[in-house]
Amino acid sequence: ATDDARGGKRESIRSLTMCGHVGFESLPDQLVNRSIQQGFCFNILCVGETGIGKSTLINTLFNTNFEEHECSHFCPDVKLKAQTYELQESNVRLKLTIVNTVGFGDQVNKEESYQPIVDYINAQFEAYLQEELKIKRSLFNYHDSCIHVCLYFITPTGHSLKTLDLLTMKNLDSKVNIIPVIAKADTISKSELQTFKVKLMSELVSNGVQIYQFPADDETIAKISATMNEHLPFAVVGSMDEVKVGNKMVKARQYPWGIVQGKRVVLLWADGFLSPSLPTCKAEYQWLFFRIAVGNRELEASPGSVTSSRYFTNVKSLHFTSLQETYEAKRHEFHGERQRKEEEMKQMFVQRVKEKEAILKEAERELQAKFEHLKRIHQEERIKLEEKRRVLEEEIIAFSKKKAASDILQNQSFLASGIG
Ligand code: GDP
Numbered sequence: 001a002t003d004d005a006r007g008g009k010r011e012s013i014r015s016l017t018m019c020g021h022v023g024f025e026s027l028p029d030q031l032v033n034r035s036i037q038q039g040f041c042f043n044i045l046c047v048g049e050t051g052i053g054k055s056t057l058i059n060t061l062f063n064t065n066f067e068e069h070e071c072s073h074f075c076p077d078v079k080l081k082a083q084t085y086e087l088q089e090s091n092v093r094l095k096l097t098i099v100n101t102v103g104f105g106d107q108v109n110k111e112e113s114y115q116p117i118v119d120y121i122n123a124q125f126e127a128y129l130q131e132e133l134k135i136k137r138s139l140f141n142y143h144d145s146c147i148h149v150c151l152y153f154i155t156p157t158g159h160s161l162k163t164l165d166l167l168t169m170k171n172l173d174s175k176v177n178i179i180p181v182i183a184k185a186d187t188i189s190k191s192e193l194q195t196f197k198v199k200l201m202s203e204l205v206s207n208g209v210q211i212y213q214f215p216a217d218d219e220t221i222a223k224i225s226a227t228m229n230e231h232l233p234f235a236v237v238g239s240m241d242e243v244k245v246g247n248k249m250v251k252a253r254q255y256p257w258g259i260v261q262g263k264r265v266v267l268l269w270a271d272g273f274l275s276p277s278l279p280t281c282k283a284e285y286q287w288l289f290f291r292i293a294v295g296n297r298e299l300e301a302s303p304g305s306v307t308s309s310r311y312f313t314n315v316k317s318l319h320f321t322s323l324q325e326t327y328e329a330k331r332h333e334f335h336g337e338r339q340r341k342e343e344e345m346k347q348m349f350v351q352r353v354k355e356k357e358a359i360l361k362e363a364e365r366e367l368q369a370k371f372e373h374l375k376r377i378h379q380e381e382r383i384k385l386e387e388k389r390r391v392l393e394e395e396i397i398a399f400s401k402k403k404a405a406s407d408i409l410q411n412q413s414f415l416a417s418g419i420g
Contacts, residue, residue: 028334039093041144045176046098047117047168048153049105050075053183057151057238058098060251062087065240066098075103078113080120082145097145105164114168121147121175149212150176153183154200154233158192161203169209177212180204185235186253186260193235200233 046054050071059065066085079102087094099120104113124145152169154161169178180200185193204211211232214225243252243259253260 025338032331036092039095041095041097043097043099043145043148045101045117045121045147045150046153047101047104047150047172048183049155050103052153052155053236053238054100054151054153056240057153057181057183057236059240060238062096063251071102073106075106077107078103078116080116084143095143099147110164111167113164114171117168118171118175121172125175147176150178152178152180154180156182156184156188156196156235158188158196160199166203166207166209169204169211170207173210178210179212180233182233182235184237186237188235197233197235 044058046058048054050073055066064085064087066083080099081102082097082099084095084097087096101117107113124147128144128146150172152165152172154165169180172178182188182193182196182200188196214221214228216222216225216229237253237260239251239253239260241252241254242249243254244250245252245259
């Protein structure tokens with residue numbers, strides 16, 4: 001073919017380039033990318049008396065100032081106020097809805113205080129159901145307002161639960177994941193806190209109140225879940241004040257005797273797990289949703305702070321692992337795992353090549369031995385044949401000699417008979 005013809009041929013070849021990974025190993029990445037693009041939706045219900053520290057804790061958890069107005073203690077009834085915020089940490093977007101119980105615990109007759117909360121939760125389920133029942137559903141971009149978690153704030157009395165708490169939790173536990181928290185835990189000492197926790201748990205159990213249990217059957221988080229369950233109800237400390245500790249500004253509470261600095265504090269993670277207390281219909285859609293866990297960890301004495309044995313070594317605080325951190329950690333873990341697998345594959349490949357090489361070498365050695373053996377036999381055969389040829393040649397020479405002699409004799413006798 002001429003150069004031109006070859007050039008023409010080359011142009012007609014369509015070359016394809018791979019756009020990234022193919023195969024189902026890229027599924028986790030796809031899931032992460034899709035979730036990041038869509039953003040996450042997380043709805044928290046905060047139930048607790050006015051002034052118990054609900055807004056402060058939420059502000060502390062999300063490291064934001066949600067600018068909640070201080071509520072008065074004179075509301076005639078309980079109202080639910082929902083506010084949605086769009087938060088972003090790095091490239092992860094979170095649509096956070098905080099539902100606050102305004103006026104909870106402020107009425108003289110608190111018998112029906114839980115009813116507006118129950119009604120609110122039911123209304124959100126109803127709204128979801130209505131969307132689902134539509135012929136043209138758009139659940140994909142539907143703003144889910146169902147409550148994912150209820151933080152129930154308990155007054156740090158050190159005594160026991162109030163009737164209002166028991167009644168409310170009892171009426172909510174079948175509808176929502178309740179995580180009880182002991183508010184303003186810096187106002188109670190370590191030993192008091194431990195006794196209080198035990199008391200609260202036994203009261204919850206004896207009154208048949210179901211609180212949220214971190215899933216122990218989910219292998220990936222079984223360990224952390226077990227620790228979390230041990231710490232329930234969580235003792236929390238919130239603060240919006242920035243205090244200088246060492247050369248860093250941190251969120252802490254400053255007292256005349258020292259600084260309470262909480263290690264912040266929520267574990268937010270997304271997964272397909274659905275708590276049985278959420279409507280089962282949602283399970284089919286495997287909605288990604290967050291579970292919030294307010295955990296306990298021993299407070300670290302902050303450098304420069306005056307340590308009081310009553311407060312600072314005792315106060316439990318919230319941990320906050322941000323969504324971004326969790327995502328990064330998961331991604332890191334996934335990539336680590338992939339690298340490990342790649343390394344394993346490489347090792348396996350090298351091992352296989354070595355094994356194959358050994359087998360081939362063995363086969364080559366056997367062939368060589370066979371060849372040597374045949375060569376030897378052939379050599380021996382050749383020597384034998386050479387010998388035979390030599391014997392035969394000698395016989396031929398001897399025969400020729402004999403023949404020549406007999407010819408001479410024959411000639412002589414012929415001549416003699418002629419003369420005679
Ligand atoms: P809310 O009405 O439940 O939202 O309560 P706020 O968040 O407005 O808090 C009421 C008051 O309690 C404020 O003066 C806060 O500074 C204070 N507070 C909030 N959290 C804590 C805490 O963890 N410990 C202490 N000692 N005080 C707190």
